[in-house]
Amino acid sequence: MGENGRVQLQQLFSPSVQHTLDVIGIFVFAISGALLAVRKNFDVFGIAVLAEVTALGGGLFRDVVIGAVPPAAFTDLGYFLTPLIATLVVFFLHPHVERIQTGVLVFDAAGLGLFCVSGTTKAYSYGLNLTASATLGLATAVGGGVLRDVLANEVPSLLRWDRDLYAVPAIVGATMVALCIRYDALTPLTSGLAVVTAFALRLLAMRFHWRAPRAWNRRSTVTEE
Amino acid sequence: MGENGRVQLQQLFSPSVQHTLDVIGIFVFAISGALLAVRKNFDVFGIAVLAEVTALGGGLFRDVVIGAVPPAAFTDLGYFLTPLIATLVVFFLHPHVERIQTGVLVFDAAGLGLFCVSGTTKAYSYGLNLTASATLGLATAVGGGVLRDVLANEVPSLLRWDRDLYAVPAIVGATMVALCIRYDALTPLTSGLAVVTAFALRLLAMRFHWRAPRAWNRRSTVTEE
Amino acid sequence: MGENGRVQLQQLFSPSVQHTLDVIGIFVFAISGALLAVRKNFDVFGIAVLAEVTALGGGLFRDVVIGAVPPAAFTDLGYFLTPLIATLVVFFLHPHVERIQTGVLVFDAAGLGLFCVSGTTKAYSYGLNLTASATLGLATAVGGGVLRDVLANEVPSLLRWDRDLYAVPAIVGATMVALCIRYDALTPLTSGLAVVTAFALRLLAMRFHWRAPRAWNRRSTVTEE
Numbered sequence: 001m002g003e004n005g006r007v008q009l010q011q012l013f014s015p016s017v018q019h020t021l022d023v024i025g026i027f028v029f030a031i032s033g034a035l036l037a038v039r040k041n042f043d044v045f046g047i048a049v050l051a052e053v054t055a056l057g058g059g060l061f062r063d064v065v066i067g068a069v070p071p072a073a074f075t076d077l078g079y080f081l082t083p084l085i086a087t088l089v090v091f092f093l094h095p096h097v098e099r100i101q102t103g104v105l106v107f108d109a110a111g112l113g114l115f116c117v118s119g120t121t122k123a124y125s126y127g128l129n130l131t132a133s134a135t136l137g138l139a140t141a142v143g144g145g146v147l148r149d150v151l152a153n154e155v156p157s158l159l160r161w162d163r164d165l166y167a168v169p170a171i172v173g174a175t176m177v178a179l180c181i182r183y184d185a186l187t188p189l190t191s192g193l194a195v196v197t198a199f200a201l202r203l204l205a206m207r208f209h210w211r212a213p214r215a216w217n218r219r220s221t222v223t224e225e
Numbered sequence: 226m227g228e229n230g231r232v233q234l235q236q237l238f239s240p241s242v243q244h245t246l247d248v249i250g251i252f253v254f255a256i257s258g259a260l261l262a263v264r265k266n267f268d269v270f271g272i273a274v275l276a277e278v279t280a281l282g283g284g285l286f287r288d289v290v291i292g293a294v295p296p297a298a299f300t301d302l303g304y305f306l307t308p309l310i311a312t313l314v315v316f317f318l319h320p321h322v323e324r325i326q327t328g329v330l331v332f333d334a335a336g337l338g339l340f341c342v343s344g345t346t347k348a349y350s351y352g353l354n355l356t357a358s359a360t361l362g363l364a365t366a367v368g369g370g371v372l373r374d375v376l377a378n379e380v381p382s383l384l385r386w387d388r389d390l391y392a393v394p395a396i397v398g399a400t401m402v403a404l405c406i407r408y409d410a411l412t413p414l415t416s417g418l419a420v421v422t423a424f425a426l427r428l429l430a431m432r433f434h435w436r437a438p439r440a441w442n443r444r445s446t447v448t449e450e
Numbered sequence: 451m452g453e454n455g456r457v458q459l460q461q462l463f464s465p466s467v468q469h470t471l472d473v474i475g476i477f478v479f480a481i482s483g484a485l486l487a488v489r490k491n492f493d494v495f496g497i498a499v500l501a502e503v504t505a506l507g508g509g510l511f512r513d514v515v516i517g518a519v520p521p522a523a524f525t526d527l528g529y530f531l532t533p534l535i536a537t538l539v540v541f542f543l544h545p546h547v548e549r550i551q552t553g554v555l556v557f558d559a560a561g562l563g564l565f566c567v568s569g570t571t572k573a574y575s576y577g578l579n580l581t582a583s584a585t586l587g588l589a590t591a592v593g594g595g596v597l598r599d600v601l602a603n604e605v606p607s608l609l610r611w612d613r614d615l616y617a618v619p620a621i622v623g624a625t626m627v628a629l630c631i632r633y634d635a636l637t638p639l640t641s642g643l644a645v646v647t648a649f650a651l652r653l654l655a656m657r658f659h660w661r662a663p664r665a666w667n668r669r670s671t672v673t674e675e
Contacts, residue, residue, distance in 0.1 A: 262609070263664075265605065265609075266610075266611055267611060268609075268610070268611035268661065268662035268664050269662050269663055269665070270609075270618070270662050271610065271611065285515075294517035295517065295578050295582065296515060299515060299585065300579065305581060305585065315665065316665045319665045376605075376606060377605065377609075378600075378603065378604065
């Protein structure tokens with residue numbers, strides 16, 4: 001696939017559809033950051049910072065790594081303002097938002113699916129190989145959440161064995177996109193299928209509390225080095 | 226404003242004045258990092274690392290995001306050596322430095338004012354839009370302190386509701402610069418005014434313990450997710 | 451030294467020798483990340499993430515700072531797969547790996563020596579000055595470990611006074627390389643000597659529990675700000 005084909009990859013969907021999907025993903029990730037900030041007792045600026053970092057951190061990391069600077073997070077005003085709207089929503093309505101926590105998790109799963117696919121596609125369009133592209137798709141999807149937890153001074157939810165599978169759905173979605181690219185079969189349809197697969201896997205993981213194994217022969221509980 | 230005008234923006238003050246202001250800002254931020262390192266019982270290398278990260282981290286983040294690589298932190302020897310001098314000062318004199326803690330906080334406020342203005346100007350001179358430039362000005366001013374707290378394994382002071390306002394003065398200063406650029410009124414005088422405004426707001430926030438509100442209807446204390 | 455000379459610097463050793471040394475360094479760093487992940491009770495994906503970050507984080511930081519994007523971590527499949535192999539080794543054999551903990555520390559010391567030398571050389575070949583190159587050599591060697599500890603929500607081992615010297619051997623190795631470049635004496639022999647010196651200093655620091663001093667006149671134990 002030539003350079004032209006690579007750049008066009010980013011435009012799988014019509015630009016406006018792609019942008020709408022991105023903004024939805026950004027919004028739901030921002031909600032999860034803002035809710036954690038409220039739980040940690042942060043003030044309104046802390047809530048806004050955590051919302052921005054959670055929503056845009058994964059894409060920012062990807063863009064810096066692939067050399068797409070300045071990153072989309074800083075050039076698209078809509079990307080920047082969306083987390084501020086999420087901040088206002090959580091600031092004024094957070095007991096209600098918490099009450100619909102399941103709804104938020106469903107949206108977060110949708111964001112995970114959207115970002116692992118769009119992240120993989122964008123990385124490939126900047127010339128990375130398929131493995132690196134899928135890895136950056138994963139990083140796009142989970143990076144913001146890791147930064148959120150680091151700033152909140154918690155062990156990243158992504159790494160903990162006592163949380164439902166989060167990385168695996170994104171890995172599956174990103175791998176599906178990479179395979180489609182490899183076999184020249186990436187279309188809006190197959191992309192959408194990858195989004196839906198990642199989304200559905202995450203929902204199933206939450207529903208049935210799927211977890212990943214820890215190391216074999218673990219003998220004891222957490223001990224410090 | 227053309228590309229030429231953009232690049233010239235960086236040279237608002239004479240280069241030597243700008244450089245002196247930068248070094249002062251770097252020095253006071255480094256002192257705050259070194260003092261936290263002493264409180265956390267770090268050894269002399271830990272003190273130096275925290276001083277460097279606190280002083281240069283915000284600008285490093287800005288430069289990587291706008292594509293100004295290698296960042297000024299690595300090309301200007303004075304920027305690199307200043308935090309090491311701060312390390313020596315704190316290492317040998319830290320009880321005295323702590324005794325003049327208020328003085329340190331005043332200098333830190335000056336650094337906040339200087340960096341939010343110079344960060345916004347530099348980001349704009351690299352072609353970012355006004356909102357993104359102001360955001361990166363804020364990130365330049367507060368980024369080092371956030372990295373400092375993350376490395377010290379503490380919740381970033383910036384995010385906590387029980388600390389006096391820190392982000393707001395920087396937001397005001399960065400916004401003033403952005404508005405001046407918008408209306409073609411950025412001069413050494415108006416820049417200086419933005420620095421002084423951010424500086425004064427931070428001093429007032431410390432003096433009167435101004436704090437930002439937390440989310441409405443908070444019902445309980447911190448609970449983990 | 452001209453631009454050509456600079457770029458050729460990266461090829462001090464034959465490419466295959468250099469690559470083999472890099473992969474060894476990556477493997478031993480990945481083992482240290484994976485072992486900490488097991489101790490923190492992470493699941494298998496958490497182990498893999500921590501192994502990747504520990505092994506590749508320092509070089510990734512260096513590459514982003516010097517503008518070598520996409521970073522080697524994402525363009526070289528071997529670099530990416532090595533930490534996954536380390537993950538499998540630790541996942542299935544970790545009680546045995548822990549039993550040979552001393553062996554792991556020796557390999558980690560070798561990684562430290564290799565990375566501080568190759569990091570300094572690569573940074574210089576991208577046009578940075580000698581001080582900045584040595585600093586980035588240090589960052590390449592210790593950066594992954596710092597990220598590992600931040601993700602594991604611990605105070606970075608690098609900064610703590612109660613750990614054997616870790617930064618100093620890397621600083622010595624990186625400085626030796628910078629001096630060799632300055633006096634036009636960088637050859638495979640002198641490079642190898644720098645690697646061995648850093649390696650030996652780290653082994654001696656572990657053997658005799660060398661530690662760095664804390665600030666003078668410390669009066670009390672750790673207190674929060």
